[in-house]
Amino acid sequence: MVLSLIFKVRRSVGKKAKFAGSVALLLLLYLIYATSANISKAPSHTNKKETNMLYRMANSVSPFAFLDGNRETVLGGETLMKSLLSNRKFTNKERETLKDWPNAKKLDQCRYLVYSIYQQDANWSNEGMCTYHSNDELDDSLLALMGERLRIYDYCFITGKLNVKDVFNDYLTENNSITASDFQKRMFPFLRSDSEESNELFWPIVTNLKTGEVQPRPKVSVSPKEFNSQFWKYWKQSSHGKGIVLTMGERDVDMFKKQLRVLDHLGNKLPIQLVTAGSEYSPEFLKDLTDFLKTTNQEVYLVEASPILDPEFVSKYIVFFFHKWIAILLNTFEELVLIDADVVPFVPLKSFFKSEGYKTTGLLLFKDRNMKGEHTFTYCMESLKYMEPSRQETEYIQTNLLIDSTKELPSPTSSEEAAVYNHFFKDLRLHHVDSGLVTVNKNEKMNGLLMSFMLHLNGKIQRCVYGDKEFFWLGQLFAGQDYSIHPMDAGVAGGIDRSNPNSSPKEYFICSAQISHIDENQKLLWQNGGSNFCEVSNSATSDFEKDPSYFRGRYQSMESLKTLYDSPVKFDGVIIPDASANPWLQLKECSNYMYCAFNVEDHQNSKLDSGFMKRFDKGTMDELNKISEIWNQGLTAKI
Known part of the structure; x- marks a missing residue:
């Protein structure tokens, strides 16, 4: 040589x-x-923990591969031979940072990390992973790069709390036309581009729907240019208070009105923000909602996030479930309860902020039905492994996940979070959490929420789960943050019936289009799906048309079926089935949204497990049925 x-x-x-x-x-x-x-x-940096060796190697286009290769060169000695074979020339400052990386200042580390991202691909953008390319190597590489970049962003700017302009005022970036605004736009492609001359603050239009008053933008101590180029930092600083957040389409307005009536009954004083990605609500819709609000005690604000969002990106990608990420990220609260419009609360929503899981982790999720027969795809698990940190990432920024494929989980699993992880990644079970109600400290969980949004946007991974549900915990997981999943399984509340009055042991069941959630004290907290027997619009007509023989045999006519569907839910009790012995039974009613849960009260001589059943006392029954009546009463009447 x-x-x-x-x-x-x-x-x-x-x-x-x-x-x-x-x-x-x-x-x-x-x-x-x-x-x-x-x-x-030369000093060595290969004293890695044994667990580090279990992680994958960073791929060749990873910023950590670039960093690692350069550090190897510096630690091995910059021989003239290496210099002649390489185009890389190291400055004294660069050489100093690379040699003593573990003891280097975070500012110097982050300057080099950002520089490495651009050096690996001058045209990089996380928007590339929003498209499904039908090429596993390309799709998985784009997924891995997105995860690394967001964790770098957190390491430097969210958890790390560095000032972005300090990172971009440096020898490594000055000569490469790298700016803070450019970096942010590539990292979060859904944000609006910010020109260097911009004097418009990234801030939503917030309107009190009852009074029509537009809330003034806050006074900030920095220029619009600095605020916009470090949006998440200043957005966190500007977010304050507790509130309720939701997003919905115009078709959901009747359910929202019912929900507001229930919140009146529960004495809710928390402000409510209805968040939109743009001006999608018609003037007629807003006038109708404003008129209705004058009959309630609720304070509802319309938060139009379009001044923050890239309109082209929104029109291309922000549809259906994706609006929930806009709502959870771009409301103005620090702590919030995110709810769907068809959620019926049975306790004041402020009580969820006192839940132990929320107080411990800052994010509380509830379980979905335990549907053991519905699965996701093997390729999803293979791809999601690329969201785990590489060996180099764990070494250079000490990324540590709550649970990952390198950790041996105890059997039985020791926590709800570990059990859900195991069921998803090992058993390929599809349904795990019900995202109809999520309690979150937005400021504490910001990077995990951003990771959730970006994961959902991924063209390949979005096919792996139903809607937005699982991304709430997957985002926190891959961001290296903790989260809490409520320990009680999902159940169903309503009228309790017997399968066969003469059977022994006695088997009971409840059939409902709703999914219900109770606490450890067996108190009904909330249910998803409204409080009519069937909340799906025009379902009686469509059901009869799809299978007339089935529905005529059971209900004689479409009119009688419609009467049943429109009737209020009547509460006798709640059942949480043991899905291993008594799986959920799905019926054709309510456009296939009807599910039955079973319980065997005396199961000593039965092969069926008892699961869990609670009959409500009269006081509880009266209160729950009162809320159900409120949900179903005429919308024009005052309470």
Whole structure:
């Protein structure tokens, strides 16, 4: 190797520079000898923990691969031979940062990390992973890069609390036309581009729907340019208070009105923000909602996030469930309860902020039905492994996930979070959490929420789960943050019936289109799906048309079916089935949204497990049925 390099140098020397070439040869031989003698004395950075070795290697286009390769070069000695073979030239500052990375200032580390992202791909953007390319290597690489970049962003700017402008005022970025605004837009492509001359603050239009008053933008201590280029930092600082947040389409307005009536009954004083990605509500819709609000005690604000969002990105990607990420990220509260319009609360929503899981972790989720027969795809698990940190990432920024594929889980699993992880990644079970009601400290969980949103936007991974549900915990997981999943399984509340009055043991069941959630004290907290027997619009007509023989045999006519569907839910009790012995039974009613849960009260001589059943006392029954009546009463009447 040394001789071939020398011959290359000799051939490059012109005839008129033979003497100079000879001197160069002597110097080269000396440098090779000197640096090779010092290689063995170079400090090593390969003392990695055993668990680190279980992670995958960073792929060739990863910023951590770039960083690791350069550090290897510096620690091995920058020989002239290496310099001749490489285009990379290290400044003294760069060499100092790379050599002593563990003890380097975070500012210097982050300057190099950002620089590494751009060096690996000058045209990088996380928007690339929003498209499904039908190429596993490409799709998985884009997914891995998105995860790494967001964790770098958190390490430096969210958890790390560095000032972005300090990172971009540096020798590494000045010569490469890298700016804070450019970096933010590539990292979060759903945010609006911010020009250097912009004087418009990234801030939503917040309107009190009852009074029509538009809330003034806050006074901030920095320029619009600085605020916008470090949006998440200043957005967190500007978010305050507790509230209720939701997003909905115009078709959901009747359910929202019912929900407001129930909140009146429960004495809710928390402000409510209805968040939209743009001006999608018609003037007629807003007038109708404003008129209705004057009959309630609720304070509802319309939060139009379009001044913050890229309109082209919104029109292309923000549809259906994706609006929930806009709502949870771009409301103005610090702590919030995110609810769907068809959620019926049975306790004041402020009580969820006192839940132990929320107080411990800052994010509380409830379980979905335990549907053991519905599964996701193997390729999803193979792809999601690329969201785990690489060996190099765990070494350079100490990323540590709550649970990952390198950790051996105890059997049975020791926590709800570990059990859900195991059921998803090992058993490929599809349904785990019900995102109809999520309690979150937005400021504490910001990076995990951003990770959730970006994961959902991924063109490949969004096919792996139903809607937005699982992304709430997957985002926190891959962001390296903790979260809490309520320990009680999902159940169903309503009227309790017996399968066969003469059977022994006695088997009971409840059939409902709703999913219900109770606390550890067996108190009904909330249910998803409204409080009519069937909340799906025009379901009686469509059901009869799809299978007339089935529905005529059971209900005689479409009119009688419609009467049943429109009737209020009547509460006798609640059942949480043991799905291993008594799986959920799905019926054709209510557009296939009807589910039955079973319980065997006396199961000593039965092969069926008892699961869990509670009959409500009269006082509880009266209160729950009162709320159900409120949900179903005329919307124009005052309570």
